[in-house]
Amino acid sequence: MADTPRRSAAPESEPDAAVPRPDLPARTDPGAERPTxxxxxxxxxxxxxxxxxxxxAPMTPQRAKKTPTTPGDGHTA
Structure with a gap:
């Protein structure tokens, strides 16, 4: 097996022209994570x-109904 140069995939009439890519905006911090x-x-x-x-937060009508109007004697049970 002899080493032979490979032909490029581009046709002979067109030179190897790079495909232009759109300019991407510069990222300020490439290590920053995307927002969740x-x-x-x-x-x-x-x-x-x-x-x-x-x-x-506003008090809902149900919570206002359940909240005692007079304080208790301090016991929780």
Whole structure:
């Protein structure tokens, strides 16, 4: 077996021209992870649960009905 040069897959009439690729936007941090569904939900709600900048959750009518109006004597049982 003799070493013979291989022919290129491109036709003889066309030189080996590189296919132009679209320019991709530069990433600021290539090691950064993509945002998760939790990240999107926190951004939509305004922050993580219990954050002091968020307004308190409104009391539902059922919870208002169950909440005692007078304090008990301190015993839990």
């Amino acid at each position: 569904g939790d990240d999107y939900a926190q951004a939509q709600l305004g922050g993580p649960r219990g954050h002091p900048d968020l307004a308190p």
